[in-house]
Amino acid sequence: MLFTALQGISDRLRTTAGSVPSQCAACHAWPAQRVCTACTARFAQPATRCQRCALRVPDGVATCGACVLNPPLFDACLAAVDYAYPWAGALADFKFQGDPGWAGTLATLMRSTPGVEAGLQAADLVLPVPLSTDRLRERGYNQSALLVQHLSRPKADVLSLLRVHATEAQSGLPRAQRLRNLRGAFAVEPARAAALRGRRVVLVDDVMTTGATLHAATEALREAGVAHVTAVVLARTAAD
Numbered sequence: 001m002l003f004t005a006l007q008g009i010s011d012r013l014r015t016t017a018g019s020v021p022s023q024c025a026a027c028h029a030w031p032a033q034r035v036c037t038a039c040t041a042r043f044a045q046p047a048t049r050c051q052r053c054a055l056r057v058p059d060g061v062a063t064c065g066a067c068v069l070n071p072p073l074f075d076a077c078l079a080a081v082d083y084a085y086p087w088a089g090a091l092a093d094f095k096f097q098g099d100p101g102w103a104g105t106l107a108t109l110m111r112s113t114p115g116v117e118a119g120l121q122a123a124d125l126v127l128p129v130p131l132s133t134d135r136l137r138e139r140g141y142n143q144s145a146l147l148v149q150h151l152s153r154p155k156a157d158v159l160s161l162l163r164v165h166a167t168e169a170q171s172g173l174p175r176a177q178r179l180r181n182l183r184g185a186f187a188v189e190p191a192r193a194a195a196l197r198g199r200r201v202v203l204v205d206d207v208m209t210t211g212a213t214l215h216a217a218t219e220a221l222r223e224a225g226v227a228h229v230t231a232v233v234l235a236r237t238a239a240d
Helices: 002-017 037-043 065-069 087-096 102-111 116-122 133-139 143-151 175-182 190-196 212-223
Strands: 076-082 125-128 161-163 186-188 200-208 228-236
Touching (some): 087 200, 087 228, 102 116
Parallel strands (some): 200 228
């Protein structure tokens, strides 16, 4: 059953990648979709994860101890894969090497994750975590917004959540410092706030490390009256 499910994911990845041949990013087979059938089966196996923060947990555990003691602001969190080979390299190409063509493949992997399809169907709106103006100008696109467009174009909303100021690089910082850096970094567009009140939203980002970015973005959405937030990410790091 597991192999059949993984085969289905790989088939959808091949369809999303299109008909132009390329090398598999993992095994370098040629020609292949961006991640070939065998590598998808090897590197995208389902994992048991905490329903609140998407960290790996033992089978039969729904919520990790940290989330029991200190629940996140968002109601649920779903992650497709661990932040590891080959997905870390794919994300680096996607974000930093000017390769937006990864968006469809990665979004298909996310959509194939248990719970994501149901979350998208239940949501009123699907929002990306926004980039600062400077970062957007530098990169040329918001990778999370591209994922949103592929996940649910009819429900995509790239205008309501704003990043109102840039923050210093978060890599390597502890969660407490990240939260301080991100305080007040996000806001809801005032003209669109009323439309968010009482709504269910899916909040999309590429990677979750400590959850500080998703926490800060969710805080802005809660202040606008959003009723339910499901965070969906491609990759989850091993620990906070």
